[in-house]
Amino acid sequence: MIPAEFDYYRPKDMAGVLSLLEEHGDDARVMAGGHSLIPMMKLRMADVPHLIDLQDVGGLSDxxxxxxxxxxxxxxxxxxxxxxxxxxxxxxxxxxxxxxxxxxxxxxxxxxxxxxxxxxxxxxxxxxxxxxxxxxxxxxxxxxxxxxxxxxxxxxxxxxxxxxxxxxxxxxxLPKGGYAYEKQKRKIGDYATAAAAVQITKDGGSCVSASIAMTNLSDTPIYSEAAGAALVGTSLDDAALSAAVAAMLGDIDPTEDNRGPVAFKNHVAGVILRRAIERAWSRA
Amino acid sequence: MKDDITREERVDNLKGMGCSRKRVEDARFTQGKGNYVDDVKLDGMLFGDFVRSPYAHARITNIDTAAALEVPGVLAVLTAADLEPLGLHWMPTLAGDKQMVLADGKVLFQGQEVAFVVAEDRYAAADGIELVEVEYEELPVVVNPFEALKSDVVLREDLVAEDGSIPDGAHGPRKHHNHIFTWDAGDKEPTEEVIANADVVAEETMYYHRTHPCPLETCGCVASMDKVNGKLTLWGTFQAPHAIRTIVSLISGLEEHNIRVISPDIGGGFGNKVGAYPGYVCSVVASIVTGKPVKWIEDRMDNLMTTAFARDYHMTGKISATKEGKITGLHCHVTADHGGFDACADPTKFPAGFMNICTGSYDIPTAYLEVDGVYTNKAPGGVSYRCSFRVTEAVYFIERMIEVLAIKLNMDAAELRRINFIKKEQFPYTAALGWEYDSGDYHTAWDKALKTVDYDGLRAEQAQRVEDFKAGKTRKLMGIGLSFFTEIVGAGPVKNCDILGLGMFDSCEIRIHPTGSAIARLGTISQGQGHATTFAQILASEIGLPADSITIEEGDTDTAPYGLGTYGSRSTPVAGAATAMAGRKIRAKAQMIAAYLLEVHDNDVEFDVDRFVVKGAPEKFKTMKEIAFAAYNQAIPGIEPGLEAVSYYDPPNMTYPFGAYVCVMDIDVDTGVPEIRRFYALDDCGTRINPMIIEGQVHGGLTEALAVALGQEIAYDDMGNCKTGTLMDFFLPTAWEVPNYETDFTVTPSPHHPIGAKGVGESPHVGGVPCFSNAVQDAFRPFGNTHTNMPHDHWRIWKTANELGLHG
Incomplete structure (x- = not known):
């Protein structure tokens, strides 16, 4: 857990950052809080000969x-x-x-x-x-x-x-309507086994818009347009929820890790999404 | 002479036994002023670190250190070839095996130590490690012990004779080249016969997974060889500093008086710091070679992947009973996965520790236990993680078997326990597998526990929950986890407990100062247990000086008396007894001094809290403070000056703490997430020295039990890659994951211990693991579950629900 040698820079403005990036190309990385990059450097999984700290660049904290x-x-x-x-x-x-x-x-x-x-x-x-x-x-x-x-x-x-x-x-x-961020994790500090972000608007008892994205269930976050679309125009009855879950499952592509195998992750993704939708709907 | 304070106030002033005295250690710990091994900084100190094997099984064809030696600041790179001339490329293990210090031609587990880079600072060492070029030739990997026993792949060529035969090991004949030992206890044929003819037999196979003690402070040391005076000083995270001194002497050839081992503050041990590790040997050699102090400190991954795993027992059980539920026989077979070297930390005569306590708290007339130890391509270890030797495995086994038998009998598991408990009047009780239980009152503890939690009410609530679940009204099941455990701690009698020939007594040496304060030194070493607080309390009650006036010192072999250290809950049963006995020697001499000062016969004075009084005339007394001053400063005929005592205590028996635990858990069937609603822990550790510290110990042990039961594991893939080498995947609970604990107690003093104390630090772990596990298992019992293996993490709980058809 000891990083390889690197040069540390703390430029005062963005021009300074950009000129360092131009000078060092692939060999340079910028760092904000460092909570992802530094562990990777300590594990020597990220090779960063030139580390540019953004902390002294003004105007980025508002x-x-x-x-x-x-x-x-x-x-x-x-x-x-x-x-x-x-x-x-x-x-x-x-x-x-x-x-x-x-x-x-x-x-x-x-x-x-x-x-x-x-x-x-x-x-x-x-x-x-x-x-x-x-x-x-x-x-x-x-x-x-x-x-x-x-x-x-x-x-x-x-x-x-x-x-x-x-x-x-x-x-x-500016977001509108009801919201929920639902996350299942093994413990504090863990990444999600499955997480869902949901934002829903309604008119009367009918869903007007729904936006759904999933975390840690593919090699990128997954915005599931189809899952949202499955809710629009419905009263969020069980059929609509099932359709949204089915659509989401079509978009994600989880892999097995210590959190569990694919079947488990798909199942939990469905449960978590369903709960997120229900909570967002109750707040809409 | 008259006192201005009452007798009660005098008792309170001592802060002796039974007082919830605040921990004297905490002032420095809470202010960041502790002194741990990594705080040791010496002039010119170098740093050593390991090149480790990425492979679980491979032959090493070449090691090229040239590029590493070019790194500025790198001074040396040690390999097995460098250690061989010193005879230090292998070292003895505590289990009678030997272990490579640095890879001698091959590696047997991922992370194995291959070369030791010595540099001026940690950064240079890490850079040097990157540049050591090791050529590996991969060999077939064996990670499953059952396959290992059938495999043609030889893990330990050094343990196969040239003609291909398998020589005996340290514990007798070996059946196969990957077999280490067979160890058994009890009566084989009678047990098989009882089981064959029984009314009811329940059978179960269970795997107690591999895990790790994971103390917050990892293992490490600083070795400093002074070439001028020939003395080696070794600071380290040692749970047994004296044993380390003797072992270092035996394997290095340095005379023992020239070795000083110091265990400074230790940030948790839990068994991880009992054994001897390659880092210690390499640091010592590097210091001798360079003439400079050398520090080695594990990082978290090193610690999890290489030093001292725990558990990894594959257990098969049969338990027989009458139709009425009276247990008649128990059979247990264990296939024990010891990894690449047998480095288990057990008393030498017990290669499976005290696994033969597996008849538990029950009066089981006939039993047989057989354990087969096996080599695999995993890290060595097999330590007792917050338990006495293999007692967690034993208690988990019997507490699961009881539950499985209850299902088979269609009987309530609490009642089944009750009708099989060893009765109070049966103590001392000799169990079928050999141990003599010193004392117990299980029925009283059990009844108190069940009453406190309203057990019948919980069962009714659970039945309602099952109905609601079936009716689709809830997706949460409720589990009631029960466990009743008996620990066996305080190893132990020298007649049957030694480690590498070192008898497992312990010791205390007391020096009273003229002004009535004292220092006591012990052969044990606190790793957070609060020895400086509690041992002073024992002494305060024994010698009548305030605990606040007594310094407790441990861990420096140049000053402390010889002892076997702290693990297996042995400090209070053994060193605590030595402390009381040494205190009584002080008191005996004090009595003579008091009698002289009071001008009466020795037998005419008696001890009273903090003084000796003339019998029948309590206004005539001498306080211990006065006696201490007189001991040094008054010429007393026939009595040597001074007031000191030492006691080496060889206990006549182990002590047997016990307890009754209940856990109430709600389980989300759809996500596999368990939620602990209630946890009740009743502990009987005999005489209670400091209730506050006991409660803290119970909280800690339960938290580690929760961890093990609900997710903490060391897991490998088929290639022998460790999948849980960081705290991202290795579950270390935080305050967030920990429930509220309710603690309770009964007091059944040990009849043979000078103060009746039994030890408590490990009980909650031993009893807690089956309690958490039983809660999970019990939630699914109404749907046909009999047993699922730990750890009960989300996906495995979900899998149980899924296999029982609970996901529709």
Whole structure:
């Protein structure tokens, strides 16, 4: 658990970050909270000769709640999310999810930016951001661009962000209706056996919109458009729930690990989704 | 002379036995001021770390250290070839086997020590490790002990004669090249006959999975060879510092007086720190070679993957009874997976520990136990993880067999236990497998436990739950876990307990200072048990000086008397007894001094709390403080100056703590998630020295029991890769996962222990594991479950529900 030698940089602005990335290419990685990257370096599974710490780059730690959207800077920690009353008022699912990430010590260091940018299928924020139809802002030598969360993840640790780009923030359209982030895990600090993010709106007794994303059940987070569609227009009766679960199961592709075999994960994914939908519906 | 305080106040001032005295250790621990091995920092200290095998079974064809030696700061890379001239490339294990210190031509488990890189700092050592080039030739891997006994693959060529025959091992004849020993107890034929002719026989096969003690502080040491005076100082995480000193002397050839072993503060042991590990040997050799101190500290993965697993017992049982439920016979066979070397930490004559306590708390007239030890391509170990030697396995076995028999008899499992308990009047009771239980009152404890939890009410609630489940009103089942255990601790009588020939007595040496305070040193070593608090309490009651005025010191072999250390709940039964006995020697001399000072005959004074009084004239007395001063400063005819005593205590028998536990659990059938609603633990550890510490011990032991029962395991894939080498996958419960525990007690003092104490630290683990497991099993019993193997993690519980058709 001792990392290989690396050079450590702490630039004061984004220009400094980008020039280091340009200079060192693949040999450089940026770090926010470090809670994913540092363990990988200590296990010598990540070879990072040049480590660029974003902590001194200003302007990345803000939470802005606007009339239509929320902006969250890349260095906002999970603890910041949990403590921000204004954010919880408009998007309570963020707090509900953040409280299920690791433990308080990790949440004081772990950041939203790092969680979504790393591309670890076990992370909770990516699925949540897909559910909320968030967009990620990345900046590179050619300037800034935004990438929808639903198009960001390509495979485990592979994302649409280029190596010389830095993820600077997340923009989330103000969520509407009921919400739930349901997660089954073996213990505090564990990744999900299965987790579901659900946001639902209703009109009278009928579902108007439903957005569903699943965590740690494929090598990327899974936004299941079909599962949401199966609920729209229904009264969320048992048939609709079963259809949503069936659609979701068609989209995920879990693998066996110490949490259990595929059959178990599929079953639990269905149970967890069903519970998330029911809770979100009760809050809609 | 008159006192201004009452006798009661004098008793309170001592903070002696029975007082919930606050732990004196905690001031430093809670302020980060503990002194652990990794806190030892010496001038010029080097760091050593291992190149470890990625393969579970492979031949080593070449080791090239040249590139590693080029790394700045790397000073040396030791391999077996370097240790061989010293005869240190192999070392003896506590189980009579031998173990490679560094891979001698082959490796037998993943993570095995292949080379030792010595560097100026940890970073250089880690860089050097990366550059040691080892060429491996993979060999077929055997991870299943049943297959190992049939396999042509020879794991230990060193244990096969040149003509291909299999020489005897340390424990007798071996049946196969991968077989280590067969050990048995009891009467084979009579047991088989009783079972063959019984009214009812229940049979079950169960696997007690491999797990690991996982103390928060991993194993480590600092070796410092002073070439000028020829003395070796070895700081380490040793649960038995004196035994380590003797072993180091025996294998290194250094004279024992030139070796000083120091166990500083230890961050939990749980059996993990009993054995001798290659890191110790390599650090000592590296220090001798370089002339500088060398530190070796495991990281978490090293610890989980290589030092001292626990359990891994495949057990097959048969239990017979009359139609009325009176047990008539018990048969147990164990296939014990010991990994690549037999490094179990048991008394030498007991290669399966005290597994022959497996008749439990029951009056079983006929029994037979047979254990076969087997080599596989897994890490060595086989330590007693928070239990006396293999007692968790034994108690789990009998407490599952009782449940299985209850199902077969269609009888309530609590009642089945009650009608088979050894009765109070039967003690001392000699069990069919040989042990003499010193004392017990099982019926009283059991009745108290069942009454407190309203057992009948719980069963009624459970029946209603089953109905509701069947009617589709709930998806949660309710399980009631029962367990009644008898521990066997305090190893032990030297006549049958030794480790590598070292008798398992223990010791205490007391020095009273002239002003009436004292220091006592013991052969044990606390790893968090609170010895500095509780041993002072024993002494306070015995010698009448306040516990706050008594320093307890352990762990430095240059100052502490010889002892066999702390494990198997032996500290209180053995060293605690030595403490009381040494205290009584102090008191005996104090009595003579008091009599002289009071100008009466020795027999005319008697001890009273903190003083000697003249019989019949309590206003005439000398306090122990006054006596201490006189002992040093007054010429007393016929009595040597000073007030000191030492006692080496060889216990006449083990002690047998027992307890009654009940767990109430709700299980989500769809996710496999268990929720512990209630846990009640009644412990009888005999005389209670410090109730607060007992409660803390019970909480800790139960938490480790919960861990083992509900998910904690060391698992391997078919290639012998360890799948649980980090705390992501190895379950170490936090406050979040732990339920509220209700603790209770009865007191049945040990008749042979000087203060009647029996030991408690391990009881809750021993009794807790079957209690948690039985709760899971009991939830599914109404649907046809008889037994499922631990650990009961989410997916395995889900699998049970699935196989019973509960998912529709």
């Amino acid at each position: 939470i802005e709640v606007g009339p239509d959207a929320i902006k969250i800077g890349a260095l906002v920690t999970q603890a910041d999310i949990i403590d921000h009353a204004g954010l919880t008022n408009v998007a309570p699912i963020l707090r509900e999810a953040a409280l299920q990430i690791a433990d308080p010590q990790v949440r004081y260091m772990g950041t939203v930016g790092g969680n979504v940018a790393n591309g670890d299928p076990g992370n909770d924020m990516p699925g949540l951001m897909q559910c909320l139809d968030a967009a990620f802002t990345v900046v590179g030598a050619d300037g800034e661009r935004t990438i929808p969360a639903r198009e960001f993840y390509e495979a485990a640790y592979m994302t649409a962000r280029e190596d010389d780009e830095v993820l600077t923030g997340v923009t989330i359209p």
